[in-house]
Amino acid sequence: MPDPLTKASAPASTPATPVLEMADVRKSFGPVAALRSGTITVHPGSIHALVGENGAGKSTLIKIVAGVHRRDGGTLRFEGRDVDFTSTAESKAAGIAVIYQEPTLFPDLSVTENIFMGRQPLGRGRRIDRAAMLAETRSIFARLGVDIDPKRPALGLSIADQQIIEIAKAISLDARLLIMDEPTAALSGVEVERLFAVARSLRDEGRGLVFISHRFEEVFALCDQVTVMRDGEYVATTAIASTTPDAIVEMMVGREVGELFPKQPATIGEPVLQVEGLSSAGTFRDISFEVRAGEIVGLAGLVGAGRSEIARAVFGVDRYDAGSVRMHGKAVKPRRPRAAIAAGMAFVPEDRRKQGLVVDNSVAHNVAAVIRTKLDKLGLLTTAAENKAVAPWADRLEVKTNALDMAATTMSGGNQQKVVIAKWLATEPELLIIDEPTRGIDVGTKSEVHRLLSDLAGQGLAILMISSELPEVLGMADRVLVVREGEITAELSREQATPEAVMKAATAGHESTGELAPVLPDALLKEVGA
Amino acid sequence: MSASTPTKAPTASGPGTGASAARTYPSYARPAWQRWLLTRETAIIALLVVVLVWANVNVPNFDGPLTVYYLFLDLMPILLIALPMTMIIITGEIDLSVASTVALTSVLTGVLFADAGLSFTMAALAAIAVGALCGAFNGFLVGYVGLPSLAVTIGTLALYRGIAVGLLGTEAKTGFPEEWTDRVKERFGETSYPQVLVVFLVLAVVFAALLHFSGFGRGVYEIGLNDEAARFSGVDVARTKLVLFLLAGAVSGLAGVYYTLRYDLARGDAATGMELQVIAAVLLGGVSIFGGRGALHGVVAGVLLIGVISSAMRLQGETENVTTIVIGLLLVASVVAPRFLAWASGRMPTGAKGPLGRLGRRPSA
Numbered sequence: 042m043p044d045p046l047t048k049a050s051a052p053a054s055t056p057a058t059p060v061l062e063m064a065d066v067r068k069s070f071g072p073v074a075a076l077r078s079g080t081i082t083v084h085p086g087s088i089h090a091l092v093g094e095n096g097a098g099k100s101t102l103i104k105i106v107a108g109v110h111r112r113d114g115g116t117l118r119f120e121g122r123d124v125d126f127t128s129t130a131e132s133k134a135a136g137i138a139v140i141y142q143e144p145t146l147f148p149d150l151s152v153t154e155n156i157f158m159g160r161q162p163l164g165r166g167r168r169i170d171r172a173a174m175l176a177e178t179r180s181i182f183a184r185l186g187v188d189i190d191p192k193r194p195a196l197g198l199s200i201a202d203q204q205i206i207e208i209a210k211a212i213s214l215d216a217r218l219l220i221m222d223e224p225t226a227a228l229s230g231v232e233v234e235r236l237f238a239v240a241r242s243l244r245d246e247g248r249g250l251v252f253i254s255h256r257f258e259e260v261f262a263l264c265d266q267v268t269v270m271r272d273g274e275y276v277a278t279t280a281i282a283s284t285t286p287d288a289i290v291e292m293m294v295g296r297e298v299g300e301l302f303p304k305q306p307a308t309i310g311e312p313v314l315q316v317e318g319l320s321s322a323g324t325f326r327d328i329s330f331e332v333r334a335g336e337i338v339g340l341a342g343l344v345g346a347g348r349s350e351i352a353r354a355v356f357g358v359d360r361y362d363a364g365s366v367r368m369h370g371k372a373v374k375p376r377r378p379r380a381a382i383a384a385g386m387a388f389v390p391e392d393r394r395k396q397g398l399v400v401d402n403s404v405a406h407n408v409a410a411v412i413r414t415k416l417d418k419l420g421l422l423t424t425a426a427e428n429k430a431v432a433p434w435a436d437r438l439e440v441k442t443n444a445l446d447m448a449a450t451t452m453s454g455g456n457q458q459k460v461v462i463a464k465w466l467a468t469e470p471e472l473l474i475i476d477e478p479t480r481g482i483d484v485g486t487k488s489e490v491h492r493l494l495s496d497l498a499g500q501g502l503a504i505l506m507i508s509s510e511l512p513e514v515l516g517m518a519d520r521v522l523v524v525r526e527g528e529i530t531a532e533l534s535r536e537q538a539t540p541e542a543v544m545k546a547a548t549a550g551h552e553s554t555g556e557l558a559p560v561l562p563d564a565l566l567k568e569v570g571a
Numbered sequence: 572m573s574a575s576t577p578t579k580a581p582t583a584s585g586p587g588t589g590a591s592a593a594r595t596y597p598s599y600a601r602p603a604w605q606r607w608l609l610t611r612e613t614a615i616i617a618l619l620v621v622v623l624v625w626a627n628v629n630v631p632n633f634d635g636p637l638t639v640y641y642l643f644l645d646l647m648p649i650l651l652i653a654l655p656m657t658m659i660i661i662t663g664e665i666d667l668s669v670a671s672t673v674a675l676t677s678v679l680t681g682v683l684f685a686d687a688g689l690s691f692t693m694a695a696l697a698a699i700a701v702g703a704l705c706g707a708f709n710g711f712l713v714g715y716v717g718l719p720s721l722a723v724t725i726g727t728l729a730l731y732r733g734i735a736v737g738l739l740g741t742e743a744k745t746g747f748p749e750e751w752t753d754r755v756k757e758r759f760g761e762t763s764y765p766q767v768l769v770v771f772l773v774l775a776v777v778f779a780a781l782l783h784f785s786g787f788g789r790g791v792y793e794i795g796l797n798d799e800a801a802r803f804s805g806v807d808v809a810r811t812k813l814v815l816f817l818l819a820g821a822v823s824g825l826a827g828v829y830y831t832l833r834y835d836l837a838r839g840d841a842a843t844g845m846e847l848q849v850i851a852a853v854l855l856g857g858v859s860i861f862g863g864r865g866a867l868h869g870v871v872a873g874v875l876l877i878g879v880i881s882s883a884m885r886l887q888g889e890t891e892n893v894t895t896i897v898i899g900l901l902l903v904a905s906v907v908a909p910r911f912l913a914w915a916s917g918r919m920p921t922g923a924k925g926p927l928g929r930l931g932r933r934p935s936a
Contacts, residue, residue: 396800421784445596446598
């Protein structure tokens, strides 16, 4: 295998042939145009951010490059040559690697075996040359400046380490284009920094990188250019140095940020939920807060900070070791979602398809899942009674479905989210806990959900909202609680809650959001450059 | 829910008062005949009818009065145990210990009646209670401890059978009161239907109401399809499983008492291998081994289908082995058929696509 170092060590400054050139690439799935004009140009030795709302067409564009989908039209050039990949194997062989949010390694195989899966170097007698494999792995890890035992099994590696393995695999394949699809979503601050250090070293080797992220602070800390997409169309490409997060958000949504999250002022009433000293070993410590009627409290922080875990403990899905949860002053039994529901709680969980819905069940059964205990007549529960109770809620949330017996799995993400919300609103709750209310749903539905939350708060519902999207938290919440490593590090009023203040409390240790400065880059870069 | 607290309900304005014009939702995407006819359950029932008609015409003596009578007498334990087994398999679990529970409760009935001097009623009730306890033990390990039911019930299959054999050794108890042994064989007048069918029918109605017309039953399906989402909706997964295994134990106990009376015999090796007969019938009846799908009427048809085929083949003079092979093939076919139909309908013109493909899908519960 050629040594990628010598091959791709051309200085990044020379205007070389772009690694990737896409112009007006189109792709439709049936009647749905997922990509109308995919346009992006990635130069060697640069990190290119690709941003856009969910449904903007980023994933489709990436999948075309990766050979998962074939384009309907438009130009696709890789290193100056027109290409048309019909499979992922072809794009891999050409020198393109895609690193996904959650890599799928073989847990029982060693790190080295994972890197060389399916293309193990063969020694004499067609036996796998383990020594060569190990040596190659060691040298890649040294170049990346990571310290992972090549012989250990992949099982138990953190997601960050798994991504590093994927990157090592890409390097061993001599990939000149690395696409990272939301790689930081599940990483902690330190892990993000290490990933960035690796990404920078790859850039300095002259490779082209595409970085997809919803986190602007990361985009600004890492990338050189940014391409914005909206509704399947290319919007603009600019140098990071000459733009601002606000300008990018504006391009992404095509309107002013202020209009996006319309929380209307509501009269804040009595405390509904009171949490005191809630602790769970290894997850969160001494969590105390309250949520009042008519109030939206935002729970901000990085993914993995313990926000969802707090919500799950409050709702009784998970256990907690100490502390108390009270609704209207009355203690709620721990470990019993049923008790929480009876006390007036509703919980729209983080993972819609795994936790929020039984996707193979019908819309009616899903919406009626909690209220059905009240629908039986003479002890018998009929589908007719469920349908009757469910229809008005489906209507109120404008769920789009042909019939109430259609399986939820046939619906779009936004519609599924509406079904989950309908299910819980049907219980007429007094507290709504909503974890990532708009993750993975389209822009239109997103603003519908925001309007709905605002309306509900206006009617006196207490809402505890967890969101990783800073604009959402800042736009919707009356009060923001910032969670870092299992502790509430800041409580900010609507006025105090600026992106800087929230990010500072969420990451602490990094002075400002603009510079998630890596801890070890200098030493690393020297090593790589040597 | 807000009914329990008098504070202002935030959604007091009620649903359906949104600004948009109210949209109407049809309850079903397909017409009623399609929903009812194009299901696996209906396919099994149709097959049962076909086999019955064929056997009546072609098999000598099949239409005699005793055929149906003995058919029901023989099938009774399987019919009974299939009811709770259906629900257990729909949650994605399995209970392999039912036949051992039958043996244990049968032996207990014998020991308590013959050796301990209890009245037969008391002995039988105690045995059923022990059956329930056996089931509850399974259910506790599966639901609350979180062990896989396959492993747990393989263990208790051996355990309960071991206790049963240990209690009686090679001995057998016999000489149960005639009023009882006669009662289980009683017929309705001159018809060929045994009176014990009433016990089954009552239980079938109870289980059908529980599975198909109650919130508990909806929870059973949800656990089978996605137990995590079920838990997030307030379904008590552990308790549901405990209840189901307990029911399976209790019904197995009832079947054990029946078994004792039917043959006037209590032995440790009673009902050996019956758990697989029950599971085979449940799967033949359209219940998915992966959970989440199935309906009781299909299962009843599945049990009867197996019974009718065995009975018809016996009357034709075929050996037990041939019957077993035929039923095995039928079971494999019933598992393969939906996939084959789905595959076939995928390659057919659109017109043929729908109905054929739907045979393989789940019925509306």
